[in-house]
Amino acid sequence: MLRTHHLNALRAADQDQTVTLSGWVNNRRDHGGIIFIDLRDAHGITQVVFDPTHNAEAHKAAEHIRAEWVLQVTGKVRLRGEGLENPKLDTGAIEIIVEELNVLNQSKTPPFEIGLEKDIREDLRLEYRYLDLRNQRLQRNLKLRHDMTRVIREYFDSQKFLEIETPIMVKGTPEGSREYLVPSRLHPGEFYVLPQSPQQLKQLLMVGGVDRYFQIARCFRDEDLRGDRQPEFTQFEIEMSFCTQEDVIEVIEGSFHALTKQCAPDKNWEKYLENGKFKRMTWQQAMETYGSDKPDMRFGLEFTDMTAEKEGCGFGVFEGAERLFAMNVPNGAELSRKDIDELTDIARKHGAGGLAWVRVGEDSGPVMKNSKPEFIEALVKKTNAKDGDLIFFGAGPFLQAVEPLGVVRLAVGDKFDLKDPNDFAYLWVVDFPMFEQKEDGSIQAAHHPFTRPYAEDLERLESDPMSVRSHAYDVVLNGVELGGGSIRIHEQALQHRMFKALGMEEDELQMKFGHILKAFEYGCPPHGGCAMGLDRVVMLFAGEPNIREVIAFPKNQSAQDLMLGAPSPMPEKEVAEQNIAVLVEED
Numbered sequence: 377m378l379r380t381h382h383l384n385a386l387r388a389a390d391q392d393q394t395v396t397l398s399g400w401v402n403n404r405r406d407h408g409g410i411i412f413i414d415l416r417d418a419h420g421i422t423q424v425v426f427d428p429t430h431n432a433e434a435h436k437a438a439e440h441i442r443a444e445w446v447l448q449v450t451g452k453v454r455l456r457g458e459g460l461e462n463p464k465l466d467t468g469a470i471e472i473i474v475e476e477l478n479v480l481n482q483s484k485t486p487p488f489e490i491g492l493e494k495d496i497r498e499d500l501r502l503e504y505r506y507l508d509l510r511n512q513r514l515q516r517n518l519k520l521r522h523d524m525t526r527v528i529r530e531y532f533d534s535q536k537f538l539e540i541e542t543p544i545m546v547k548g549t550p551e552g553s554r555e556y557l558v559p560s561r562l563h564p565g566e567f568y569v570l571p572q573s574p575q576q577l578k579q580l581l582m583v584g585g586v587d588r589y590f591q592i593a594r595c596f597r598d599e600d601l602r603g604d605r606q607p608e609f610t611q612f613e614i615e616m617s618f619c620t621q622e623d624v625i626e627v628i629e630g631s632f633h634a635l636t637k638q639c640a641p642d643k644n645w646e647k648y649l650e651n652g653k654f655k656r657m658t659w660q661q662a663m664e665t666y667g668s669d670k671p672d673m674r675f676g677l678e679f680t681d682m683t684a685e686k687e688g689c690g691f692g693v694f695e696g697a698e699r700l701f702a703m704n705v706p707n708g709a710e711l712s713r714k715d716i717d718e719l720t721d722i723a724r725k726h727g728a729g730g731l732a733w734v735r736v737g738e739d740s741g742p743v744m745k746n747s748k749p750e751f752i753e754a755l756v757k758k759t760n761a762k763d764g765d766l767i768f769f770g771a772g773p774f775l776q777a778v779e780p781l782g783v784v785r786l787a788v789g790d791k792f793d794l795k796d797p798n799d800f801a802y803l804w805v806v807d808f809p810m811f812e813q814k815e816d817g818s819i820q821a822a823h824h825p826f827t828r829p830y831a832e833d834l835e836r837l838e839s840d841p842m843s844v845r846s847h848a849y850d851v852v853l854n855g856v857e858l859g860g861g862s863i864r865i866h867e868q869a870l871q872h873r874m875f876k877a878l879g880m881e882e883d884e885l886q887m888k889f890g891h892i893l894k895a896f897e898y899g900c901p902p903h904g905g906c907a908m909g910l911d912r913v914v915m916l917f918a919g920e921p922n923i924r925e926v927i928a929f930p931k932n933q934s935a936q937d938l939m940l941g942a943p944s945p946m947p948e949k950e951v952a953e954q955n956i957a958v959l960v961e962e963d
Contacts, residue, residue, distance in 0.1 A: 691743055734769075
């Protein structure tokens, strides 16, 4: 037996017990001949003592021990004594006087110090991830992730969902992001892809008579990375037959009630509920009020629509704009001109031509100097502004007017510390547009082409597609999209029409989606679902800045595994067996 207890188990009540403990050397201290070692495992730390008057042989061996050696010690539990306790440790009232030492393994000097919360280059942490994982921070995050997946499984089981695995190698069907290709050795020139999500497979399960499906699914997207993205990631998702949008929202909301109560009990979240449910707003309301389809509801700074008042206001930029919105920042006088310049740069980076502003009660700035008094009067009244407040503007076509101002809102929230990290402000955003416009003027599905349009908007599907709304919904937490879903199209004719509206020719849509159109000919039930990014949810619950901190073995920002050295070249023989050739461009 390598241990009788883990290293966070012993307390004062265990005094005089003989125990065997195993773990890593967290640190070693030599105090006048007596050696103290903090022994660490995944559970915690216990202090062990080597006293030459108690066991000279064990003490002599301990003189050579260094950080991260793996030890087994046997000894007796004793109290540290009054004034010598360590209140920072759960085991701080006791220590082990060592009677027997067994060195299970030695360690080279690690490339960084383990056990201290200090800045370490991320590329170094990822290269030595097996060492980084020894830190209590990551141990806590992995435990939290385990607890959350357990709660998820228990919850959906209680709601009569079946957990069903879907294939990892599937047919390539473009749904938005670039896919990873897998060459087929048995079928030269043909490929599988790694799934962006099990979207079509879970819909086909509904065709197959499964009433309620759920899965904790691995997904893959070959896209540029950022703090909350990885090339491979995990989502927990559901699909339901014979359901409405309200049915799906109720089930998903229930899962977050369970997760928050069990895994984040100290968070303030119930104060943001309305009649016990998450707040809800339409996509249009979210954009007009906060300039984002995933607004952070922990603070205000709502927008005011000044489009009607801009006509003849005297300020040319506003008069020539399609839409005009204003955001009043109370006590904005605290923002310096340097702060305003920084916010202006932020707005420009997100598509604005600049950032117009007004200091209420001061005759400064181009807007105040060029606008008619009646416009300023209407502005102050409509925004409820007071002297000393600062008003920022967004002008232009609708999205160009609101989106940069929405990013400025978040930046102001940071400057004034308005985002309480102890608050969880959940929100549903519903009624998304069915389509979005690409840079070349063509349209694509805002979510995916299986999303159900509003019945009353169907007459405009071909003539005015950008006005068509969809039965799509996102669940948001503190300005982060946790996931989303939709009620799906279940009729073959409507699904075919949707593909046509997206500009697909008959041959193309049959090649890419013929399988699902064929399935819809055999009595597909009405159905809908939702998928949440597990890594992102755990990240927020753990209070981490990016999802790499809650994944055991993540890739870096360039989609590289620095620990294993992947991606890497493969032997020519193995590449040739896959019926592919590698072409290297010459400089």
